[in-house]
Amino acid sequence: MNMATLPILLLLLAPLAAAQTLGQICGNGGNYTSNSAYQANLRLLSSTLPKKAASNTTLFATATAGDVPDIVHALTLCRGDTSASVCESCVATAFEDAQQLCAYNKEAAVYYNPCMLRFSNQNFLATTIYDTDMIILINTQNFTTSADITKRLLFTLLNNTSETAANSLRRFTSSRLDVSSFPTLYCLMQCTPDLTANECAACFQPFPQLTLQYMDSRHGGQLLGTRCSMRYEIYPFFSGDPTLRILNLAPEVPEINNTTIPAIVYPQSQPPAAAPPPEGKATVQEQNGGKSPKRALWIISVVAPLLSIFMCITCLVVWMKRRRKGKSNSNNKAATNRPEEYALVWRLEEKSSEFTLFDFPGILQATGNFSNENLLGQGGFGPVYKGQLPDGMEIAVKRLASHSGQGFTEFKNEVELIAKLQHNNLVKLLGCCIQGEEKLLVYEYLPNKSLDFFIFDKNRTSLVDWKKRRGIIEGIAQGLLYLHKHSRLRIIHRDLKASNILLDQDMNPKISDFGLAKIFSSNDIQGSTKRVVGTYGYMSPEYASEGIYSIKSDVFSFGVLLLEILSGKRNSGFHQYGDFLNLLGYSWQLWEGGRWLDLLEVSIVTEIHTTEARRYINIALMCVQESADDRPTMSDIVAMLNSESVILPEPNHPAYFNLRVSKVHESASVVAPCSNNDVTITEEPDGR
Template sequence: MDLTVAVSAMFARREQQQRWPVDRGDRRPRRRAPPRLLGMFPLDQEAKKERCARAFADTLLAPMLHCPGTVSVPTMSMEMEQVLKLWRIEESGSEFSLYDFDQIADATDNFSDACKLGQGGFGPVYKGQLPDGLEIAIKRLSSCSVQGLMEFKTEIQLIAKLQHTNLVRLLGCCVQADEKMLIYEYMHNKSLDCFIFDTEKGAMLNWDKRFRIIDGIAQGLLYLHKHSRLRVIHRDLKASNILLDREMNPKISDFGMARIFCSNVTEANTTRVVGTHGYIAPEYASEGLFSIKSDVFSFGVLLLEIISGKRTAGFYQYGKFFNLTGYAYQLWQEGQWHELVDQALGEDFPAMEVMKCVQVALLCVQDSADDRPNMSDVIAMLGSEGVTMPEPRQPAYFNVRISSLAVSSSSFGESYCMSNVTLMEEDGR
């Protein structure tokens, strides 16, 4: 018996055990059929792994997700233990692992403060080292974090879909009693914001390194939007969610807010807007409408930050502008784009290539999603000298103040971010 059969059987047994009371002439309330975890048709290996991941996540979290107000997860039943055992067998040949709690406790010196990297909305994050020397980052779900629980489920569901050199690799998870943890590859240089917003560390990033980071982020987004098995919208792309390995290669991280689209779906609407102000596309912030063009907008903001070494939001202003996009556009209009370039670069940068990056960034932050390029176009514009690019128009948030009460940082870095951010419309000029 494999995992898929076990999970289906477990739900079937639960259905048999649940009896609805007779009501008025033996009429029984209608109820939805038990979750169909697997299709009726044969699945190839990759599709089967994907369905198993979804089944595992749904089954694992079902007790909590269907009990409003519950914040603690009950100790696993013998049925759940059986599902986990079969999951281990089924996944034994893959790169995704189920870790024992004792393994992670040993790797982190029993979750000591010395191993703690910081605290995020998901919960605390630790650095650990396995017996074979592999360094790992562990996100430990806080028992009271409903947001973290949903992020946990989302990341588990994505494990079978996302494999790319510019995405942080999820190595596995730990599920034991009320403990839930995600285990990632450890990124030695922490997050991009630790470099580009720091005067001393910013000097370590010459233009070649910055451009390689820009290209890597673009390649990772293109994979999410087009080349993965399903279309994935990240929804929280920002400098603190770009991690850097030993060679300063960028890795997109934190997929807890991501949404998965079928190949024929281009956009969706939500009443729950997530993300970080300053990076959120205007149609998403005001209408809850998101698509791949929402990620493109975030990429454009991030590109301006990499070029300038300046944050898109904060308690300061650039001339008469209160955000980076408005300031960059004004400089572009005046032919003074070079004033945007990070002083840490000095004069040592290829002017035409940097100018092209500024133009691409401004095209990505256009107010209308239809006016923004897709990531295929972005990569083509960044990588070719012969591509004709349209002239950018006034970007979104041109006359909007974007301020934050704290500095953002990666969930794998030494500091963490506050989500207390506001959008304040400035008086017309």
């Protein structure tokens, strides 16, 4: 649907009534005539769709009427905090307004605060991909705070709200962000509930950048599209309490790409302190410049004592909190005799609002003195234990082993890096503990352990069907895309592997272990090191042989991981697959011979469509190509995974495909890259 967006539109100061449009988009799909079959079908929908939407608990409805060439497809969605009666009335009004605002046009979309409506002679209902035709409304009032702080707060607000909305059943969330010395921000985000969580997240994906580009330092704004929408203000504009309350976080702000979507500006003066009246009830604003002196004195006499009491209570709470933290931090600092560790503790203390410094006795109690019963697994960093805090919250504790080879540098890197990252597909680091030789990382507890626990175990592999595996693949791709592109600094993980993909209760993947991660500035393309660290089988050839790493290094690891998920076989270690010593060479042989279906694990062969299987194997082989320049980016990969219309090129041969079994001596003949670098390699175990 190719629609022309409206020119700049000015809206009134008073709150918008239910029947007042925010804007409309009229398409160029042709016109219908009066009393035609198309108009009759449109009237039929206008009589049924409002009731259908109001009777649905999600306030969402789609319908089709008539036959080609007079067929009409329609979609409507009411805001999640709207009542059924207001929804029905709004949708009915939308049909009337659309036929006036876009007279005799076969394509139209109209937007109101309570609802939106779109109809067309083209079947836009068949796709869940968000459309690029959007209306952007911008408040003309600016914040006086620095642009950098405003950007961080807006990005925090949208990032957290979109993640919660995408994962909610109704695809709807309202939120509130409380920050000291800054106006409280309120936000509402919604997708059509027929979208999956990943599709909704993809629809929201451009919103932070569009907001930072068009609404930077603005008091409010809206993004209105067919499949998803967003609004934020400095006053509570929605009904009821917010679903999500966000504390003062400060994640990295992504780079803002240029976009050509035009903006629609609406003026709005400082809103009243109280919430605006409900939608549909317009009010008359007072025109005088101030309040009466008596009223002002009455307000001062009431508010001043209350404010004094509130300040006293606040000071007492802050003092008690600092006193408790002072004891905990003094324990940490007293046990820390290294200057670099001491400095790290102080830096973490400054971020205490978003990061917890745990005391060692508390961790001992939570894990039962690191008992074997609570041991979850053993990694390169050290053992991982399950624990439970006094409030009942379950945690996972990584304990740095003295022989792990990962020292304080890797520990510090993970603490300072992952604490800044906020994404649904990255593991959440709750805090850490530093006391003498003890270095502990405290994470959210994920009950389903790690990916390798399922896909490499014949007794558990059937628990992960193709639908779950596809969701895991897409989630890992989204997490890597965030690391590579959507945080302000480009982050290279460098140790992506099955054991570092943790699974929550719904089998959603979360990338973990950032001890080896590297941070790039937005202008950097690649880096190099003389100390090559990583896991055998997952390292790209240019990194293993020359120490060169880039986003394409992670892409290579993702390709290996994708082949492992599809086949249920490990690439790492010297496993023999026919004539080959690794999974890459075996996969390439099957691909060239047209027998790529033989690669799939038995439990998913009957569940996956042949064309889909070929597509996923094609993507995996593109990721593990020997030349880094030939590999796609994670943006390309996400697009290829989400759209069957993207044509995939044939891959070149993968790296390490010439690791063959010698036929002469019946022994392993390995062609390995040479390196003058200091190489530290972790070999994955065959099982748990």
